Amino acid sequence: MPKALEFCLPTAAKVVPDAPDWLHEVKYDGYRLRVERSGREVRLLTRNGHNWTSRFPWIVQAALKNREQQFVIDGEAVILGVDGVSDFNALHSRRHDEEVQLYAFDVLALGGEDLRPLPLSMRKSNLARLLRGRPEGMFVAPFEAGEIGPELFGAACRMGLEGLVSKRRDRRYVAGRTREWIKVKNRAHPAMSREL
Incomplete structure (x- = not known):
């Protein structure tokens, strides 16, 4: 096993990327x-x-x-x-x-x-x-690639899901918080009240 494994952590953002080099996953x-x-x-x-x-x-x-x-x-x-x-x-x-x-x-x-x-x-x-x-x-985890991110986020919100995590498809896994993984949360989801 690799030594010193640490989690890669997404950075909170307000906008889902809409570029081809991003992958988007539902945030469970x-x-x-x-x-x-x-x-x-x-x-x-x-x-x-x-x-x-x-x-x-x-x-x-x-x-x-x-x-x-x-x-x-x-x-x-x-x-x-x-x-x-x-x-x-x-x-x-x-x-x-x-x-x-x-x-x-x-x-x-x-x-x-x-x-x-x-x-x-x-x-x-x-x-x-x-x-x-x-x-x-x-x-x-299913994912979608590219410019569809903002549309997926809208659908996730309408379904009452927590939001999306978007990740750069061409990047390595790095320990700690990174801008290459970002999360955009549904402001109406109950998880928002747990973070306050």
């Missing part, structure tokens, strides 16, 4: 999580360094079902309602920990190789191959 309302697998050992680590491996068994089972023995995935721990929208209150309540899944949006290491220097577009391809069987408990 959950807990940021890194899934690290090495052989039969799986660890689920939060942004603050907490080990939540015992908290989310479905994600652990999904990681262990994968044929690949070594990987590190970056994603969001979520509980999805029947409408496909994440339910933060259900997640935070701890009453449904066995239902928590991983919304996987990046792969940082695979087969012992550090993928962070690769451009995001290549890491996305590796993530899709890694999770192509879509084991229950983990799913690949």
Whole structure:
């Protein structure tokens, strides 16, 4: 496994980019999580360094079902309602920990190789191959590329979603806050009141 893995953090913005070199993902309302697998050992680590491996068994089972023995995935721990929208209150309540899944949006290491220097577009391809069987408990974050970002943000707001995260498709994964990952939030979403 690569040493000193730290999360790449998006910078808050007011406008979604509309250029061809950006990828756009729905921002699910959950807990940021890194899934690290090495052989039969799986660890689920939060942004603050907490080990939540015992908290989310479905994600652990999904990681262990994968044929690949070594990987590190970056994603969001979520509980999805029947409408496909994440339910933060259900997640935070701890009453449904066995239902928590991983919304996987990046792969940082695979087969012992550090993928962070690769451009995001290549890491996305590796993530899709890694999770192509879509084991229950983990799913690949869908994304759209290019100028469609502002339209997607409008649709996300109308659907009551938290917002979008936009990422430069040609950039490496860097630790800490970066302008190459930006988040634009739906001002009407309940997550806004939790940040005040």
